[in-house]
Amino acid sequence: xxxxxxxxxxxxxxxxxxxxxxxxxxxxxxxxxxxxxxxxxxxxxxxxxxxxxxxxxxxxxxxxxxxxxxxxxxxxxxxxxxxxxxxxxxxxxxxxxxxxxxxxxxxxxxxxxxxxxxxxxxxxxxxxxxxxxxxxxxxxxxxxxxxxxxxxxxxxxxxxxxxxxxxxxxxxxxxxxxxxxxxxxxxxxxxxxxxxxxxxxxxxxxxxxxxxxxxxxxxxxxxxxxxxxxxxxxxxxxxxxxxxxxxxxxxxxxxxxxxxxxxxxxxxxxxxxxxxxxxxxxxxxxx
Amino acid sequence: xxxxxxxxxxxxxxxxxxxxxxxxxxxxxxxxxxxxxxxxxxxxxxxxxxxxxxxxxxxxxxxxxxxxxxxxxxxxxxxxxxxxxxxxxxxxxxxxxxxxxxxxxxxxxxxxxxxxxxxxxxxxxxxxxxxxxxxxxxxxxxxxxxxxxxxxxxxxxxxxxxxxxxxxxxxxxxxxxxxxxxxxxxxxxxxxxxxxxxxxxxxxxxxxxxxxxxxxxxxxxxxxxxxxxxxxxxxxxxxxxxxxxxxxxxxxxxxxxxxxxxxxxxxxxxxxxxxxxxxxxxxxxxx
Numbered sequence: 001x002x003x004x005x006x007x008x009x010x011x012x013x014x015x016x017x018x019x020x021x022x023x024x025x026x027x028x029x030x031x032x033x034x035x036x037x038x039x040x041x042x043x044x045x046x047x048x049x050x051x052x053x054x055x056x057x058x059x060x061x062x063x064x065x066x067x068x069x070x071x072x073x074x075x076x077x078x079x080x081x082x083x084x085x086x087x088x089x090x091x092x093x094x095x096x097x098x099x100x101x102x103x104x105x106x107x108x109x110x111x112x113x114x115x116x117x118x119x120x121x122x123x124x125x126x127x128x129x130x131x132x133x134x135x136x137x138x139x140x141x142x143x144x145x146x147x148x149x150x151x152x153x154x155x156x157x158x159x160x161x162x163x164x165x166x167x168x169x170x171x172x173x174x175x176x177x178x179x180x181x182x183x184x185x186x187x188x189x190x191x192x193x194x195x196x197x198x199x200x201x202x203x204x205x206x207x208x209x210x211x212x213x214x215x216x217x218x219x220x221x222x223x224x225x226x227x228x229x230x231x232x233x234x235x236x237x238x239x240x241x242x243x244x245x246x247x248x249x250x251x252x253x254x255x256x257x258x259x260x261x262x263x264x265x266x267x268x269x270x271x272x273x274x275x276x277x278x279x280x281x282x283x284x285x286x287x
Numbered sequence: 288x289x290x291x292x293x294x295x296x297x298x299x300x301x302x303x304x305x306x307x308x309x310x311x312x313x314x315x316x317x318x319x320x321x322x323x324x325x326x327x328x329x330x331x332x333x334x335x336x337x338x339x340x341x342x343x344x345x346x347x348x349x350x351x352x353x354x355x356x357x358x359x360x361x362x363x364x365x366x367x368x369x370x371x372x373x374x375x376x377x378x379x380x381x382x383x384x385x386x387x388x389x390x391x392x393x394x395x396x397x398x399x400x401x402x403x404x405x406x407x408x409x410x411x412x413x414x415x416x417x418x419x420x421x422x423x424x425x426x427x428x429x430x431x432x433x434x435x436x437x438x439x440x441x442x443x444x445x446x447x448x449x450x451x452x453x454x455x456x457x458x459x460x461x462x463x464x465x466x467x468x469x470x471x472x473x474x475x476x477x478x479x480x481x482x483x484x485x486x487x488x489x490x491x492x493x494x495x496x497x498x499x500x501x502x503x504x505x506x507x508x509x510x511x512x513x514x515x516x517x518x519x520x521x522x523x524x525x526x527x528x529x530x531x532x533x534x535x536x537x538x539x540x541x542x543x544x545x546x547x548x549x550x551x552x553x554x555x556x557x558x559x560x561x562x563x564x565x566x567x568x569x570x571x572x573x574x
Binding site: 099162176190192232 | 386409410411421423443444446447448449453456457459460461462463464465466467468469470471472474475476477478479481482483484485488489491492493495496497498499500501502503505519531534535538539540541542543544545547548551572
C-alpha cells in the first residue's frame with residue numbers, strides 16, 4: 001500500500017516506522033524537516049516538501065499532529081493533504097482533536113471523494129514505540145474496513161466507535177475517567193502518607209478490590225516517589241480536557257470533577273510541571 | 288477456639304457463619320435478638336444477653352457493628368465486651384470506624400491485658416457471603432499473628448497495615464480512591480451517552496488502558512442501566528467519607544474531590560438513593 005505520514009512527533013515517528021516495517025511504501029512529511037530526514041535514514045522511503053505533495057500518490061494518508069489548528073493546517077490548508085490527495089484515497093487522523101473539526105474535515109474530504117477517519121489513540125509513547133496502541137475510530141464503516149488492516153501494524157486494539165467524530169468523543173470519555181481516577185488516587189496516597197501509613201502496604205491491601213485501577217497499579221510508586229519525568233504530559237492532558245469541556249458545553253454533560261481537575265493541572269503547570277506525567281496531580285497536594 | 292461474634296448484620300451474619308463452619312465454638316450477640324436466634328438455628332452455638340456475657344469465655348471476640356457510637360457501646364459500654372472478657376483474650380473490630388476510637392479501645396483493652404485489632408474489611412456483602420473479604424488490620428504484631436489464622440476463614444487477603452488505627456486509615460484510603468474513580472466514571476459515561484455514543488463500544492475500547500478500573504469493569508453496565516439496588520449503600524459510603532474527612536482535618540490532607548463527591552452523595556440521598564450502590568453517583572447527572 002502507498003501510505004503517507006504527516007507528523008513525526010513522539011507518537012507519529014514510531015507509528016510511521018511500523019508502517020514501513022509492515023512493507024508499505026512511505027512518504028513522510030514533518031514541519032521540522034530534519035526529523036523527516038532522520039526517519040528516512042532509519043526506515044527508508046522518501047519525504048515531501050508539503051502535506052499536499054506527500055499525499056499525491058498515497059492510498060492512505062495518516063496524520064498525527066498537535067491540535068485542531070495543526071490538523072486544520074495540514075489537511076485543509078493551502079498546501080494541505082486535501083490539495084494533493086487523489087479521489088478514492090483515505091485520510092486517517094490520529095491527532096486527539098475535537099469532534100467538530102473531524103466532522104468538518106469529513107465533509108470537505110467527501111467533496112473530493114476522499115474517505116476520512118478520526119482515530120485518536122491511547123497507550124502513550126510506550127504504546128506507540130511497541131506498536132501496542134488502542135485506536136478509537138469514528139467514520140464510515142467501509143472506510144474503516146479498508147484502513148483497519150493497515151492501522152493494525154501499530155495497534156493492539158482497533159475499535160469502530162461510530163460515525164465521524166465518535167473516535168474523538170470516545171477519547172474524551174477516556175480522559176474524563178482518568179481525571180477522576182488520578183485525583184482520587186492522589187488524594188488517597190497523600191492521605192496515606194500524612195496518616196503515617198506505608199503506601200506500599202496499603203496499596204497491596206486495596207489493589208485487588210473496588211479501589212483498583214490501572215493508574216493505581218502502574219503509577220502509585222512513582223507518585224509516592226515524586227517521579228513524573230515520563231508518560232503523558234500535563235500540557236497534552238489539558239489540551240484534551242479543554243476539548244472535552246468544550247464538547248460538554250454543547251451536549252449538556254456536567255463535567256464537575258473534570259473541570260476541577262483541569263484547574264488542578266493548571267496549578268501543576270504553574271509549578272513547572274507542564275511536561276510531567278498526568279500522575280503529577282499529587283505534587284500540588286504535597287505543597 | 289472459643290469465639291464470640293457481636294453484630295450479625297449483612298456482613299457479620301455470614302462472617303460468623305464461616306467461623307462456625309471452621310469449627311470454632313461460637314457465642315453470638317445481636318441487638319435484635321431474633322437475628323441471633325435464626326443464626327443459631329442455621330449454624331449452632333449459643334447466644335448471650337449482652338456483649339459482656341458473650342465475651343466471657345472467648346479467646347477472640349469479633350465485632351461488626353455500624354459506627355463509632357455502636358463500637359463504643361458494645362465494647363466500652365456498661366454491658367460491653369470489656370466488662371466480660373478475660374485477660375489474654377483478643378478483640379477484633381471489623382466495623383469501619385475512626386482511627387481515634389480504635390486507639391481509645393486499644394488503650395482501654397491493654398489495661399485489662401486484652402489485645403485489640405482494628406480490622407475493617409472490603410469486598411462488600413458478596414465478599415462476606417463468599418468468605419472472600421480483604422481485611423486491613425491495625426494493631427500489635429503478636430496480636431495480629433494470633434488472630435489472622437482465625438480471620439482467615441472468611442478472608443481472601445489479610446494485611447497487617449501497621450499500629451492501632453492503621454486498618455481504619457487504610458480503609459479510608461480505599462474509600463477516597465473509590466470516590467474519585469466513581470465520579471470520573473459517572474462523568475465519562477454520562478458524557479458518552481449525551482454525545483450519542485454506544486457506552487458498550489466505548490468501554491470495550493478504553494477498558495484495557497489507562498482509564499481502566501474495577502469500577503469500570505464491574506459497574507459500567509448497571510450505571511448505564513440505572514440499576515443501583517445492590518452493592519455498597521450510599522449511606523455507608525457517606526459514613527466512611529465523614530470519617531476520612533474528619534481524619535484529614537487533623538492530618539492536613541486536602542481531600543478536595545472526596546469532599547465534593549461526599550456532597551454529591553448527599554444529593555443522591557435526597558433523590559431517595561440512601562440504599563443505592565455507590566455507583567449511583569451517575570444518577571444525579573441524569574437529572
